[in-house]
Amino acid sequence: MLTPRIKVVGSFEELVMTPMRDGINALCWQRTLEGDFGEIVEKLGVEKGITSLDEERLLALELSGAGQVAREVLLQDQELLRSRELQPSLDCINGYVNEIESELLRTDVQSWHVDSATVEADTYLCTYFGAASEGLRNEEAMRRVDVPELRGELLQLYGGEDDEGFREFLNENYLDLHYKPLPDALPFSFGLGHLWRIATLYPESPVPPCIHRAPATLPGQPPRLLLIS
């Protein structure tokens, strides 16, 4: 049986206060949001790439009633996170413009990865519109550097021994944070409107970090609206 990794909670308070333990590394405050987030994305008319939205830009939009409801949610969620000393960022993502490296070397957000921190910290995220972020249970993935064949290829690129220096090389280039799904892996969607708190990799964390990725972007897809902290 798979270790349960996800716990659903019913309030922001519970989302923040529930300890990550017994293998649970993703908490989901499940919500059905009112409001038209698509209208916000449409009226923003962002360029390609990632646009960070500040309050001023949101408030300047001329919106219908449903659009105003959505805007209120966007502002309130940021307020909630700020009240917990977090620094949320609201982004409208119209495709990623970074070049995707080979499967072996890629370290972009659309590659399965864990976030890392030097001190206890979690990542908060919510997709309001567009394709939702995705998660993968720890049992269903392997760190790329632990797949013998891939480690061999990386070692060849490094051009040295499998020693402390090699491990530093992997670490400095974020290669040890990226994962390869196992053949029968079934990723799960973070869905729309739910606010998630997921575990990062930090020294002495009681649970393994939550493996996740930004969804693949397909041509013609609308931009995503994402809150991240």
Ligand SMILES: [Fe+2]
């Ligand atoms: Fe991430």
